Amino acid sequence: MDQKTFIKLKNLRQTLHQYPEVSGEEKETAKRILEFFEQLQPDQVIKNLGGQGLAFVYEGKEKGPTSLYRCELDALPIVERNDINHKSTLLGKAHLCGHDGHMAIISGLGLSLDQQRPQKGRVILLFQPAEETGEGAAAIVNDPKFKQITPDYAFALHNLPGYDKHQIIIKKNAFAAASTGMILRLKGRNAHSAHPEAGNSPAIAMSKIIVALERLPDAMKRFTLVTVIYAKLGEIAFGTTPGEATIMATLRAFENETRDLLVTYAKKLCVQIAEEYDLEISFEFTEEFAATHNDPDAWEYGNEAAKKLKLRTKHIRLPFRWSEDFGLFSSHTKTLLFGLGSGRNQPQLHENNYDFPDEIIPSGVSMFREIINQIHN
Template sequence: MNKSELKQLIDFRKTLHQYPELSGEEKETAKRVLEFFKAFEPDEVVEELGGTGLAFIYEGKEKGQTSMFRCELDGLPIKEDHAIPHKSKIEGKSHTCGHDGHMAIIAGLGMKLSNERPKKGKVVLLFQPAEEIGEGAQAVLADKKFHKHNPDVGFALHNLPGYEKNQVVIKKGAFAAASVGMIVKLKGRNSHSAHPEAGNSPAEAMAKCLVALEKLPDAMKRFTLVTVIHAKLGEAAFGTTPGEAVVCATLRAYENETRDILVAYAEKLCTQIAKEYGLEISFEFVESFAATHNDPEAWDYGNDAAKKLGLKVKHIRIPFRWSEDFGHFSKKTKTLLFGLGSGTKQPQLHEPNFDFPDGLIDTGVSMFWEIIQKLHFED
């Protein structure tokens, strides 16, 4: 990629950085991406995919596999806190996860494909909505417009602070955890705070749930993690005892099946506690992420590309505890999600002073382009 093309991608990234939109609201971001791709003349454009998503299709003249390369459209509800010239102009919203950089990388593939069409098969460049809340991939997969382009193999990357810049972080099998947000609602009965015995406060039961949920993984044979992230007891009304309580927790495991067992145990445990105190109980589940699983064949493409480019490769043994909704594609097709180191001193993802390092763009494009060469050009 020459300097002029790279500058074009960096400028595009910085524009996207200034106008972040939250999950499911990425209409203006999608418009900017659509406008940027006009010069790259895809064979087909799919709009409003799974909501605000976009796909750009490049087809070869010969039959072959369909490959998908995915990035994410959405930003975060985090106020940016540093003095870069391209700082977010949208109050309380930011691209502090690096999705702006991921979009620039996939745009770079469109730039290259416009100059050199695939010889065989079909390349799908997917700009996916709502990754941060775990709903975008499922919405895309459920959209009939996507069924025409179901991939045989899919690829994605995520920048990873804490690793050397441009180092490829890769693993076969489980790569990122399955997770789900659980909301536990306890209902008792209010009373005057001068006569607490006349009501049925959920306070003690809530306290037991808080402790018991985080201790639950101790009884599991495989890795699991329960993190209580929020709790609320009644209202700040000093003349009234609480009648309701809410506990919110995130449940994680490296496998979908283990996460589901953990959820069942958590429900049973909280139900037993509620019964002990004569409370009503109900559950809600939000932000469900499937485990991201790297298929051996897809892994080979990524590993070979890194070798050919002479990049440093780190083969990790233990999956990451964070979740990525690319895992929903893992359930449907052969996938590879790999990490691209963004610097050992880089602020962590979701920190208010995070900014995607532009030096990763060329490496990301090169990695994916090598994979495209193998899939769509070589005999």
Template sequence: MNHLVQLRRTLHQFPETALEETQTAQRILEFFRPLSPDQIFENLGGTGLAFVFEGKKPGQRILFRCELDGLPIEDLNPSNHQSQIPGKGHLCGHDGHMAILCGLGEKLSQNRPESGEVVLLFQPAEETGEGAKAVLSDSRFEQIRPDFAFALHNLPGFPLHQAITREGTFAAGSTGMTLIFTGKTSHAAHPEDGKNPSVAISKLILAIPEICRTIPGFCLATVIQVDLGGLAFGTSAGKGSLSLTLRAFDQENLNRLIQEVTTKANSLALDDQLDLKVRFQESFAVSKNDIAATPFAMKAFANLNLVVVEKAEPFRWSEDFGLFSQIAPSYLFGLGAGEKCAQLHQPTYDFPDELIETGVTIFWEIVKETCQVSKT
């Protein structure tokens, strides 16, 4: 695994953020060319890549996904492979996830499946929730649309190499939501001559907890920013905005939460004669593990004698892989990165190289279970 470790560390040194992963994609492409995949898809959904390894006979198409992008966060972990790009770092472990899929590609190049096809997808822009949608919207995706899709994510705080699983929802769906209220500016001495959105925004903030309580299951709305007027003491604000992050463990509940917040905002805007615009960004679908895909992963864990932990509740964070669970039976699982490992998105985080071999062997076992590769 030494060459995969070196690859991972090189990727770590040169992180690129969402939709800018051109050099990262080029490094991955250079790694795969000698492996002679049967098909290569470049610029998929922007900077994405897909490599197809065909079996000897027709069969199921299995997709494994990893992420290309890093984060706009400074890497503050001193090492001989510390990020060389100011203000950017692979602080979520996508460099390690890429190395795992590269290792799986090596195995497939040496031993094609007996049946079916295996697709290795390197997806752009996971961190912003744009990448999966872009890949699925690419017309060429129909050529690699899978029968099953699998992905993993390293998880600090769990023992190294431990598999973390869950039936049904694995991670929440979420969306960023900004509500922009526009009224009329006036002199601060005569606020009655204007239309200040401060009251509507305040009422909406106070109403949000009750909206969440009316929806069954886990729903959470977090206020992340309030922007109102400017620092002009003689002026009553005529424009303001409220930004929220909405989360739920069920896609229908998330959609309902969005609708309820929008309805309340429209009502408040109407009461105060304000215009309202609603914008969404960084939207993630609920990541849901399908019962049809689950046995393949569980058999792989058992074959490798891994310690498996069934999590009682879904994770509150979101993963762009959730969109794949809407187009094919999918399975997302966690791989423990160590109890003392820095948390994801922290400036001192670094992917544990020991997980590369574990990830490769798990995915390889799934390939053997789904595509009838020789088990010798």
């Protein structure tokens, strides 16, 4: 990548960083991406895909497979604590996951395709909304417009702090975990705090559920993880005993089926404890992420690309415990999600002082370009 192109992508990335939008609100971000692609000439532009999503289609001269390259439009609802010139201008919103960098990489791929289209088949550049909430991929797939661009392969990357810059982190099969957010509510009966025996406080049941949920993975044969992330008991009223409680937990596994089994066991366990204390119980589930599964054929393309580019590659043994909305595409096509090292001393993703390192943009663009060359030339 020449210096002029790099500066162009760096400026785009830093502009996107200054004006972050959270899941479901990515209207201005999508507009900026559209403006960037106005100088290019994709064969088709699909707007409002699954919300604010965008797809840019590049057609080859001959018939062939369709491959899709995805990035994310959304930022996080977190206050940024960085001392940088391109710091977020919107308080409480920031690109602390590197989605601004991912967008710059896919935009760079657009610049490359403008110069050299695929020889055969189609290439789709997808800018997905609402990745952070686990809603965007489903909205894309369920949008009737998606039928126009259903891919044979789908590729994505995620920058990974803790690894050397430009390093490729790759794995066959399970790559990132399936997860879901569970919200359970207990309902008892209030009483005067001077006469607690007249009520039915959920306090003891709540305490038992918190301990039992986090110990539940010990009984599972495959990897699972339950993390209680929030709990609320009663109200701040010293004259009143609590009558209600809320517990929120994230449930994770490396396979969708194992996660679903974990959910079944968790619900059964909570119901048993609630019944023991004569409490009403209800459940709600949110932010569901499918496991990301790397297809062997798609993996081969990524692995060969890293080899050809002579990028240092790390073949990991265990999947990552975090989840990625890209996992839903694994249920519909052959997918590959790989990691791009963003520096050993980088703050971790979602930390309030994280900032995507611009110097790894060319490596991301080159990886995708090389995959395209293998599939479409």
